Amino acid sequence: MEKSKRDKVKEILRRGGERADVRVMGWVRTRRDSKGGFSFLEINDGSCLSNLQVISDHNIDGFQSYSEKLHTGSCVEVSGKLVQSQGKGQSVELQAMSIKVYGGADPEQYPLQKKQHSFEFLREIAHLRPRTNTFGAVMRVRNRLAYSIHNFFQDRGFVYLHTPIITTSDCEGAGEMFQVTTLDPGSPPMVDGKTDYSQDFFGEKTSLTVSGQLEGEVYAMALSEIYTFGPTFRAENSNTSRHLSEFWMVEPEMAFYDLEDDMNLAEDFLHYLFKDVLEHCQEDLEFFNKRIDKTILERHRGIVENSFERIPYSEAIHVLEKSNKNFIYSVEWGCNLQSEHERYLSEEVFKKPVIIFNYPDEIKPFYMKANEGGETVCAMDVLLPKLGEIIGGSQREDDHEVLMKRMKAKGLDTEHYQWYLDLRRFGSAPHSGFGLGFERLVQFVTGMENIRDVIPFPRTPKHARF
RNA sequence: UCCGGUGUGGCGCAAUGGUAGCGCACUCGACUGUUAAUCGAGUUGUUAUAGGUUCGAGUCCUAUCACCGGAGCCA
Numbered sequence: 297m298e299k300s301k302r303d304k305v306k307e308i309l310r311r312g313g314e315r316a317d318v319r320v321m322g323w324v325r326t327r328r329d330s331k332g333g334f335s336f337l338e339i340n341d342g343s344c345l346s347n348l349q350v351i352s353d354h355n356i357d358g359f360q361s362y363s364e365k366l367h368t369g370s371c372v373e374v375s376g377k378l379v380q381s382q383g384k385g386q387s388v389e390l391q392a393m394s395i396k397v398y399g400g401a402d403p404e405q406y407p408l409q410k411k412q413h414s415f416e417f418l419r420e421i422a423h424l425r426p427r428t429n430t431f432g433a434v435m436r437v438r439n440r441l442a443y444s445i446h447n448f449f450q451d452r453g454f455v456y457l458h459t460p461i462i463t464t465s466d467c468e469g470a471g472e473m474f475q476v477t478t479l480d481p482g483s484p485p486m487v488d489g490k491t492d493y494s495q496d497f498f499g500e501k502t503s504l505t506v507s508g509q510l511e512g513e514v515y516a517m518a519l520s521e522i523y524t525f526g527p528t529f530r531a532e533n534s535n536t537s538r539h540l541s542e543f544w545m546v547e548p549e550m551a552f553y554d555l556e557d558d559m560n561l562a563e564d565f566l567h568y569l570f571k572d573v574l575e576h577c578q579e580d581l582e583f584f585n586k587r588i589d590k591t592i593l594e595r596h597r598g599i600v601e602n603s604f605e606r607i608p609y610s611e612a613i614h615v616l617e618k619s620n621k622n623f624i625y626s627v628e629w630g631c632n633l634q635s636e637h638e639r640y641l642s643e644e645v646f647k648k649p650v651i652i653f654n655y656p657d658e659i660k661p662f663y664m665k666a667n668e669g670g671e672t673v674c675a676m677d678v679l680l681p682k683l684g685e686i687i688g689g690s691q692r693e694d695d696h697e698v699l700m701k702r703m704k705a706k707g708l709d710t711e712h713y714q715w716y717l718d719l720r721r722f723g724s725a726p727h728s729g730f731g732l733g734f735e736r737l738v739q740f741v742t743g744m745e746n747i748r749d750v751i752p753f754p755r756t757p758k759h760a761r762f
Numbered sequence: 763u764c765c766g767g768u769g770u771g772g773c774g775c776a777a778u779g780g781u782a783g784c785g786c787a788c789u790c791g792a793c794u795g796u797u798a799a800u801c802g803a804g805u806u807g808u809u810a811u812a813g814g815u816u817c818g819a820g821u822c823c824u825a826u827c828a829c830c831g832g833a834g835c836c837a
Contacts, residue, residue, distance in 0.1 A: 328796050336796050349797075383795050409773065409787050411798070416829065417773065472835095507837095533763055534835060545837065624833085635833075688837065733837030746830090758828085 306343035308378065312388055315378040320348055320390065321398075323427060324370050326410050335359075337366070339374065339390075342432055345579050349381065349389040350374050357394035365400030368410055369427070372397050415749050422753055422762045430587070433580035434750050437573060438738045442525070444572040445546055445734075448565055449523045454548060457515050457522040459508030464500055465712065472531035473503035474541075504529035509729060510663075510716055512549035513692060516727055517719050523548040525734075533757050537746040538684070540735060542755040549729035555665075555674040555691040558728035559651050562678055562687050563604050565732075566649065571600045573741055581741075589743030595681070596741070598648065605646040608654045609672065612637075615645060630656050635684055642681040650679045662706045664690040665726075666698060676730070683740045689730020696720035 303318050322341030329335045333354045338347035352359055352374070359366075366372070376393040383389075407421050408428065418425040425431045446456065462476050478497040479485065485492040493501045508524040515522045528545040548561065574581065574596055585593045607615070616627040616637055625634045633652070642650045653676035654667060664673035674691035693699045699720055703710050710717065738750040748754035753762045 326797075328794095328799065330794060330796060331792085332794070332796095334795085338797075347797095351795080381795090383797070385797055404788060405772085407772065411773075411786060413773065419829090528837080530836075532835060535763085535830095536833080536835095537831080539836070543837070632835095685837065731837060736837060 304343040305339065305341050305346065305348045308348060308390075309344065309346055309388070313378070314380060314388075317375070318378045318390055319373065319375040320350075321373045322348075322371070324366065324368055324372055324401075326368055327366060335366075337372070337374070337392075339372065340427075340432070342426075342436075344436075345429060345433055345583055349383075349386050350376070350392050350395075351389055352392035352395055356392055358396050359392075362395060362397040365397045366395075367401055367403045367406070369401030369403075369406040369408060370397055371399045371401075415746060419748060419754070426752070429583065430744075431749075433583050434738065434742050434744060435752065437577050437580050437584075437742055438750060440573055440577050441569060441738060441741065442734070444569050444576075445525060447572075448568045449521075449548065452521070454521045454523045454550075455515070455519045457508075457512060457519075457524050459505065459511040459524050459526065461505055461527065462498075462502050463505045463511075464498070464502055465510055465716075472533075473506055474529050474531045476502045476504060506530055507545070507731065508547050509549065509731065510713075512547055512729060513716070513719060513727065516549040516551050516729070517723065517725060520552070521548070521550045535757060537748075538736065538739070540747055540751060540754055540756060543747075543751070544734035546732040546734055547729060549727065551725045551727045553691070553728040554726055555653060555676060555728060558689050558691060558730060559606065559653065559676050562676070562689060562730055562732075563649075563651070566604075566678070566687075567600060569737065570596050570741070574600065584743045592741075592743040602648055604649040604651050604678070606651045606653065607641075609652055609656065610654070612641060612652050615641065619645075630658060632659050638679045638684050639682070642679045642684075647681065649681070652677050652679065660690070662702045662708055663692050663699070665693045666702070674728075678730075680740055683736060686736050686740065687730050687732045689728065691726065691728040694720055694724045694726050696724065 301317075301319050303320055305320060305322065308318060308320070320339055320341060322339040325338040325340050325347050327335055327337050335352050335354065337350040337352060339350055340347045354360065354363075373396045374390060374392050374394075377391045378388055379391050381387060381389040408424055413428070418428065418431070426435060449456070479491070479495065485495045493499070496502070505528060507528060508526065512522055512524050524545070524547045526544065527542055529542055530539075531541065532539070550557070550561070553561070581593060581596070585591075610629065612633070613627055613629050616623070619640065621640060623634070623636055623640075625631070625636065627637065641652075642648070653674070654672045655675040655677075657666065657671060657673050660673050660675045664675050666673055676689050677685050678687035680686050693702060696717060699717060700710060703713065735747050735750050738744070739747055742750060744750050748756060
């Protein structure tokens with residue numbers, strides 16, 4: 297194989313025109329035979345949604361010897377001449393001069409057919425589903441969003457911080473954790489009737505991270521503005537279209553930001569991402585708009601063009617109370633907003649993203665900064681129509697005494713968080729941050745209904761195959 | 763975890779308690795600058811698993827498992 301010469305389908309289609317010496321490598325999506333002595337092949341190499349139509353005369357070099365293996369799913373290399381297409385449906389096509397099959401795909405056994413499959417079925421063949429239009433498009437969009445997230449923060453001077461995956465601190469209330477241990481689960485060393493973690497690999501009980509926030513704060517208090525973008529693990533037994541046991545989270549943390557700065561950043565961030573993806577993933581988004589959800593393009597443009605609604609929690613409760621809607625869960629000040637409430641606000645009242653801020657202290661974690669009076673804290677959630685919460689953030693409590701009090705009130709072991717408290721003892725500063733669930737973003741952008749279909753290999757309760 | 767639903771050829775689905783069928787895919791043939799190709803013929807089943815009721819169970823009952831949807835928790 298001559299490494300120097302390979303043309304990507306995306307580039308071929310972008311440049312168009314007639315050209316000799318074109319060589320593509322990719323997977324056959326469909327083959328149509330003509331008894332006129334030639335075949336049509338559609339080749340996809342993942343560089344874009346579109347296939348390249350190849351027309352191959354049956355006498356060309358390689359066709360006869362490989363014909364048996366040339367079916368949907370097989371991997372091929374085709375060299376030839378790019379010409380204007382005589383048929384409808386494509387402007388150019390590749391007239392094959394030689395063809396080679398790298399690996400065949402027995403049509404009797406290859407599970408992907410030339411037709412639509414249910415996403416449930418495709419999940420069972422997660423190793424083959426990237427070869428479908430939908431999953432190719434999802435992963436290209438996912439890739440662009442990840443790239444765009446880095447661009448956004450890097451342009452603003454944020455430092456990309458790698459927080460640890462293995463941790464001893466739970467970020468309070470963030471959910472059940474996966475334990476990390478090298479002890480024998482069958483017979484761990486015991487002391488006083490309990491597992492003796494001093495004999496474990498790290499000498500104490502450790503888990504997979506549920507959030508990099510606390511460690512992120514440490515570096516924000518030195519580098520001013522940081523962000524993390526990494527895997528996060530929650531051992532919650534939640535089985536919904538919006539939850540994964542392993543997912544990716546983006547967590548910026550900024551010194552000298554108050555809650556309003558935090559909300560501004562979150563809004564700018566989402567605006568930036570939607571604008572960027574609309575610009576750079578046109579073909580894929582049009583596909584989603586046509587095949588998955590006919591409203592996404594319009595909705596995304598709406599998000600880019602309009603500012604978000606911002607409403608304090610107390611006012612949101614007020615709006616809900618006088619709505620005359622029959623909610624399953626009744627509304628009163630102090631309650632957690634339920635999915636139905638959030639959806640009502642973002643979908644029916646405001647019809648756009650909504651930021652709710654200043655939540656009651658009692659329903660939020662210890663690290664959030666108390667507002668005057670102490671009833672509410674500087675928390676904010678960004679709600680998207682249909683999807684619900686995509687961002688949760690807050691200004692952090694930066695007063696040592698107040699934080700100590702809050703931790704004790706919520707029953708936390710202050711010893712254990714000494715290093716976190718130290719940030720307030722030495723050179724404390726007002727600071728804020730938020731967390732964005734990356735897969736939820738991909739879900740919203742693509743219109744995919746199930747979060748398991750926007751990550752390459754989903755991990756959910758009872759499912760860690762592949 | 764709770765509530766509801768579903769589980770039938772490779773895939774998508776059908777079958778008042780009475781002979782398991784259709785579409786797609788696949789195989790063969792015909793036709794064709796084709797493009798969700800078209801036309802004809804053909805192959806494919808321990809009806810999720812284990813019990814039970816019944817003369818007889820895909821269908822009814824019990825349990826288990828899996829999946830889907832909703833809820834809770836959250837991102």
